[in-house]
Amino acid sequence: MSSSSTYSKLFLVASICVTLASCVPTLTEVKDITSNRAAYSNEHFSLENISPEIRESLMKEKMSFKKHPSLTVGYSCQLDTDGGKHQEIFKRNDSYVYLGLGLSRLNTEIYKNDIAYFSDIGISYLGLIDIRYQTVNYTSKFAGKIVELKSIGSFPSGLANARPDSNYEFRGQYGTENQLTNFESGASTFKTKQVIPASQVFASLPGDAIMVENEAKNSNEIVTSRATSYYIFDYGVSIEVSHQSASAKRICTVQSIEIH
Numbered sequence: 001m002s003s004s005s006t007y008s009k010l011f012l013v014a015s016i017c018v019t020l021a022s023c024v025p026t027l028t029e030v031k032d033i034t035s036n037r038a039a040y041s042n043e044h045f046s047l048e049n050i051s052p053e054i055r056e057s058l059m060k061e062k063m064s065f066k067k068h069p070s071l072t073v074g075y076s077c078q079l080d081t082d083g084g085k086h087q088e089i090f091k092r093n094d095s096y097v098y099l100g101l102g103l104s105r106l107n108t109e110i111y112k113n114d115i116a117y118f119s120d121i122g123i124s125y126l127g128l129i130d131i132r133y134q135t136v137n138y139t140s141k142f143a144g145k146i147v148e149l150k151s152i153g154s155f156p157s158g159l160a161n162a163r164p165d166s167n168y169e170f171r172g173q174y175g176t177e178n179q180l181t182n183f184e185s186g187a188s189t190f191k192t193k194q195v196i197p198a199s200q201v202f203a204s205l206p207g208d209a210i211m212v213e214n215e216a217k218n219s220n221e222i223v224t225s226r227a228t229s230y231y232i233f234d235y236g237v238s239i240e241v242s243h244q245s246a247s248a249k250r251i252c253t254v255q256s257i258e259i260h
Contacts, residue, residue: 027141030136033121037107044146045105045123050131054149057096058101058125070097073202073239074256081248092252096237101157102126105238125173127238128157128190128214152163156190159231162210166192187217198232207234 020170033040047055072095079088091111096104122133135144157170168190181223191213198205209230216225225245229238243250 004063027145028134028139030138030143033134033136033143037121041105041121044134045121047099047101047103047133050123051105051148054131057155058103070095070260071235072096072236072256072258072260073254074258075252076255077250077252079250080249084249091255094239096124096127096235098236099123102236103131106130124237125155126231126236126239127154128159128212128231129188159192160211161192162192162212162231168192176206186219187221189215189217192231196230198230198234201230201232201239202257203235204226204257204259205232207232209233209239212238 050058059258073091074095075092077090077092079090080086081088091114093109093111094203095107098104101135102125103214104124104127105122106127107119107121109119111117117138119138121174123131124133125131132146132148134146137143141157158168158192192236193211193213195208195210198207198209201209209232212229212231214227214229215223216227218224225243227240229240229242231238239254
């Protein structure tokens with residue numbers, strides 16, 4: 001499996017509960033996105049793009065955060081595949097732009113030798129669940145189809161005020177680009193652990209953070225991946241530090257945070 005397909009799989013599994021959006025039926029050339037990335041993101045990844053079903057559910061949530069700025073998180077990551085036989089070091093940037101309702105526009109870029117070669121852009125809920133996103137592979141020069149939540153249960157909105165030893169579950173329907181007509185049901189469970197000063201995640205972060213352990217399950221209730229993130233109360237987003245599936249393990253360390 002290529003590195004780019006590995007990252008695509010990791011991101012999809014961690015982002016459970018997505019499916020193809022009918023508005024984008026074909027692959028999009030990378031140049032169409034990168035020529036004016038900001039305009040492209042505003043057009044395809046804004047609150048207006050979210051389906052009425054999801055927007056109605058989100059409107060029921062009464063969430064507020066202490067601060068609503070945008071921020072960019074820079075990571076240094078190690079990826080181990082094939083039981084640790086192959087190891088790769090890469091850099092990653094996650095940029096969040098606050099949209100409201102617990103939603104942020106997410107732009108993830110992965111760099112090899114300081115050259116961007118893979119990215120995901122989309123809308124993330126609490127930095128934990130992707131509502132809508134698109135994968136961009138600079139090597140193949142094409143972007144994946146836009147994918148979007150198909151059906152939803154309830155969002156783990158309690159995380160906004162979470163304290164240790166709370167459990168949340170999210171269930172939905174999702175599909176992969178290789179199985180466009182084979183949608184499956186899956187679940188993602190969230191367990192909150194200890195609350196720590198956010199400065200322990202990164203020195204300049206204010207307020208508190210709570211460790212969140214996530215398990216993604218398929219329709220047979222088999223765990224397909226596990227991840228550990230820190231939910232930052234002040235900003236309503238999560239910083240993922242580890243992710244493990246059957247084929248790969250990824251560990252990331254926060255190197256920088258810019259608050260805009």
